[in-house]
Amino acid sequence: MHTPPMDGAQALIKTLADLGIEYVFGYSGGAALPIFDALETVKTNMKFVLVRHEQGAVHMADGYARATGKPAVVLVTSGPGAGNTITGLMTAQMDSVPMIVLCGQTVSWMLGKDAFQEADIFNITQPVVKHNFLIKETNDLPRIAKEAYHIATTGRPGPVLIDIPKDKSQAPFTGTFDEPMDLPGYHPEEALKIDQSSVKEAAKLIAQAKRPIILAGQGAMIARADKELLMLAETLGCPVTTTLLGKGVFPETHPLSLGMLGMHGTAYANKAICEADLIFNVGSRFDDRIIGKPHMFGRNAKLIHVDIDASEFNKMIQVDVTIKGDAKAVLSDLLPLVEKLPTTEWLEHLDTYKKKFPLTYKKQGGLRMQQVIDEFYQLTEGKAIISTDVGQHQMWAAQFYKNDSSYHWLSSGGAGTMGFGFPAAIGAQFACPDKTVISISGDGGFQMTLFELATAAIHKLPIKILILNNSYLGMVRQWQELFFDNRESGVDLLGNPNFVKLGEAYGIKGWHIRRPADVTRILQQALDYNDGPCIIEAECIKHENVFPMIPAGAALEDMITEAPKHKMEKPTGST
Amino acid sequence: MSDRIPATTDKKPSPQADIINIHTLSVYVNNQPGVLGRICNVFSRRGFNIESLVVSQTRNPRFSRMTIGISGHPEGLHQIIMQVSKLIDVIHCQEHTDRDAVSKEMVLVKIAAGPENRTEILQIVGHYNGKTVDLQEDSLICLLSGNTDKLDAAIRLLSKFEIIETIRTGKVVMARGLTDT
Numbered sequence: 098m099h100t101p102p103m104d105g106a107q108a109l110i111k112t113l114a115d116l117g118i119e120y121v122f123g124y125s126g127g128a129a130l131p132i133f134d135a136l137e138t139v140k141t142n143m144k145f146v147l148v149r150h151e152q153g154a155v156h157m158a159d160g161y162a163r164a165t166g167k168p169a170v171v172l173v174t175s176g177p178g179a180g181n182t183i184t185g186l187m188t189a190q191m192d193s194v195p196m197i198v199l200c201g202q203t204v205s206w207m208l209g210k211d212a213f214q215e216a217d218i219f220n221i222t223q224p225v226v227k228h229n230f231l232i233k234e235t236n237d238l239p240r241i242a243k244e245a246y247h248i249a250t251t252g253r254p255g256p257v258l259i260d261i262p263k264d265k266s267q268a269p270f271t272g273t274f275d276e277p278m279d280l281p282g283y284h285p286e287e288a289l290k291i292d293q294s295s296v297k298e299a300a301k302l303i304a305q306a307k308r309p310i311i312l313a314g315q316g317a318m319i320a321r322a323d324k325e326l327l328m329l330a331e332t333l334g335c336p337v338t339t340t341l342l343g344k345g346v347f348p349e350t351h352p353l354s355l356g357m358l359g360m361h362g363t364a365y366a367n368k369a370i371c372e373a374d375l376i377f378n379v380g381s382r383f384d385d386r387i388i389g390k391p392h393m394f395g396r397n398a399k400l401i402h403v404d405i406d407a408s409e410f411n412k413m414i415q416v417d418v419t420i421k422g423d424a425k426a427v428l429s430d431l432l433p434l435v436e437k438l439p440t441t442e443w444l445e446h447l448d449t450y451k452k453k454f455p456l457t458y459k460k461q462g463g464l465r466m467q468q469v470i471d472e473f474y475q476l477t478e479g480k481a482i483i484s485t486d487v488g489q490h491q492m493w494a495a496q497f498y499k500n501d502s503s504y505h506w507l508s509s510g511g512a513g514t515m516g517f518g519f520p521a522a523i524g525a526q527f528a529c530p531d532k533t534v535i536s537i538s539g540d541g542g543f544q545m546t547l548f549e550l551a552t553a554a555i556h557k558l559p560i561k562i563l564i565l566n567n568s569y570l571g572m573v574r575q576w577q578e579l580f581f582d583n584r585e586s587g588v589d590l591l592g593n594p595n596f597v598k599l600g601e602a603y604g605i606k607g608w609h610i611r612r613p614a615d616v617t618r619i620l621q622q623a624l625d626y627n628d629g630p631c632i633i634e635a636e637c638i639k640h641e642n643v644f645p646m647i648p649a650g651a652a653l654e655d656m657i658t659e660a661p662k663h664k665m666e667k668p669t670g671s672t
Numbered sequence: 673m674s675d676r677i678p679a680t681t682d683k684k685p686s687p688q689a690d691i692i693n694i695h696t697l698s699v700y701v702n703n704q705p706g707v708l709g710r711i712c713n714v715f716s717r718r719g720f721n722i723e724s725l726v727v728s729q730t731r732n733p734r735f736s737r738m739t740i741g742i743s744g745h746p747e748g749l750h751q752i753i754m755q756v757s758k759l760i761d762v763i764h765c766q767e768h769t770d771r772d773a774v775s776k777e778m779v780l781v782k783i784a785a786g787p788e789n790r791t792e793i794l795q796i797v798g799h800y801n802g803k804t805v806d807l808q809e810d811s812l813i814c815l816l817s818g819n820t821d822k823l824d825a826a827i828r829l830l831s832k833f834e835i836i837e838t839i840r841t842g843k844v845v846m847a848r849g850l851t852d853t
Contacts, residue, residue: 408754
């Protein structure tokens with residue numbers, strides 16, 4: 098059969114479409130011209146979304162992946178276009194999110210000569226990607242695109258970048274599409290070969306436990322081990338706490354759920370960790386937000402760590418048993434080896450903590466962010482996809498929007514990237530057009546990527562854009578109040594726009610909420626409006642703090658559940 | 673690695689030398705641009721300094737062998753090896769000690785020497801199975817090879833003469849017996 102001649106860019110686009118890529122989020126530019134042209138000339142089912150800033154494109158691909166587990170493609174030009182992807186790449190890399198980023202690049206013979214819009218993006222991005230490629234031969238494009246997809250989506254997922262000199266994308270393609278991948282140093286299939294002796298050792302430790310707790314992280318979600326996790330918890334009669342990114346992998350409304358642990362986790366989850374005699378960690382990397390003081394964490398407990406990435410073992414804390422592998426495979430192997438534990442007393446004990454330290458907020462004395470989130474939770478019955486930004490609202494959303502299923506909670510955990518939430522919600526709404534997607538941001542973070550209002554409006558995405566406005570960088574202000582004698586420095590967002598009017602400029606519908614009594618009515622109106630995005634600007638009280646709180650670097654035992662009466666020491670841990 | 677270090681300080685241990693060991697890693701990698709940078713990123717981020725580095729193509733030209741001497745706290749070394757191992761371009765990475773591997777390096781020593789002290793220098797070099805590779809009216813270059821301790825000892829003896837510069841290759845290691853390195 099005769100096929101018309103193709104150039105490298107066309108071969109690349111065809112390969113990506115054949116891999117099942119649905120969306121390309123991008124921003125055009127000179128060095129990427131051949132690839133943009135190929136989007137028009139190659140007939141595929143891929144849809145291109147023009148964003149307003151490259152960072153927005155990367156967060157959209159990120160949100161798409163966090164809502165589906167599948168990668169999207171980001172396409173940007175060289176130099177500043179590529180440079181603007183860095184924050185998004187770092188965000189994805191920290192949270193193990195798959196994506197493929199294509200960067201145009203100057204022609205190969207100009208590389209390293211300070212050509213117009215040349216940036217050494219291959220070297221610049223190395224620390225913030227799972228892997229990256231610089232194209233040297235046009236005919237390598239299909240193979241490398243397949244390798245990029247494979248690397249991004251298998252093992253511990255992550256972003257992969259391909260830097261494509263313009264002469265390579267526009268040169269004739271004379272190769273084949275079935276050249277096999279060539280990755281001699283990459284063996285994700287080994288994650289399914291579980292060392293049975295360590296599984297047996299773990300089962301032995303579990304059998305001896307009287308106060309066990311399961312700590313489930315995003316690794317369990319990525320492995321789609323939800324069912325096995327539920328079976329393990331119910332078989333053992335073992336309470337489960339999840340990390341911020343693990344929210345939803347175990348239903349938070351389940352009686353065995355303790356909600357999220359860590360710096361702003363529930364008091365009962367943190368107390369359970371402190372008192373447990375066994376901590377079974379599946380797919381969490383013992384992040385500093387959850388362990389507090391490393392040598393104090395779980396010091397009375399036996400620790401078991403299941404992770405697909407062996408370099409996470411004994412990185413933060415020493416554990417008793419490590420099991421390397423895919424969480425679903427490990428749990429499947431473990432389940433037949435365990436049986437019910439005598440945990441009735443332990444669970445009753447934790448229930449007293451649940452009653453004594455519930456998550457709560459005041460409904461009097463002004464509008465609180467917690468109330469808006471809580472009412473959104475009630476109205477959507479916990480079924481919406483929630484995309485958050487970073488700060489106080491993020492922690493309250495984690496506390497009050499309970500997730501019962503995976504891939505419904507999108508939040509920048511490791512990187513803590515402000516400006517993430519809104520574009521990530523756009524990506525999620527593209528991925529799940531029939532689901533309710535709520536973007537929850539503070540007034541600070543929202544202004545970092547609000548330019549994507551245009552993208553949401555053009556595509557009539559029915560995202561509920563909730564802006565919890567306290568005219569402050571609230572989390573930083575909270576720290577200044579608690580640890581820096583309430584000296585406010587660089588936190589007052591004086592001069593915020595009227596966000597509803599801002600939305601109007603884009604043709605976006607909007608509402609203000611000013612009184613607690615109006616919350617339900619306006620949120621319901623927003624939920625009923627599906628002709629496009631809408632903005633709900635909730636004007637919240639300014640001085641409210643997130644509790645419980647474990648000061649950075651402090652032990653979980655040092656958790657405070659309400660505003661302290663005395664001045665606190667400056668925290669020793671980072672941020 | 674710098675030139676003209678006064679010979680007397682050549683072997684003087686730094687204050688941390690007792691707690692910070694030098695570890696030798698053998699890393700088998702794809703022979704491609706950028707691989708070295710990826711590996712160096714892992715070390716520098718964790719505060720490990722590269723003390724010596726030897727990179728060369730293997731018999732199969734698509735792979736390279738890196739032998740890296742790094743200094744840093746032994747705590748965390750295993751974890752760093754795992755971090756290096758997970759790089760896509762790394763086929764494998766392991767630590768070697770004198771017990772499981774032979775270790776050799778080479779040094780060129782340039783000494784300002786005329787006829788009056790040449791004989792004594794040549795005696796020392798000969799004792800260490802070295803040889804003279806350049807001989808001038810007022811200088812000579814000798815070549816010595818062996819393990820690190822042997823080279824240190826030879827340089828210590830030669831340092832009574834006026835050493836102009838020394839250049840060491842950094843060590844290479846190979847696993848003993850039939851085991852692959």
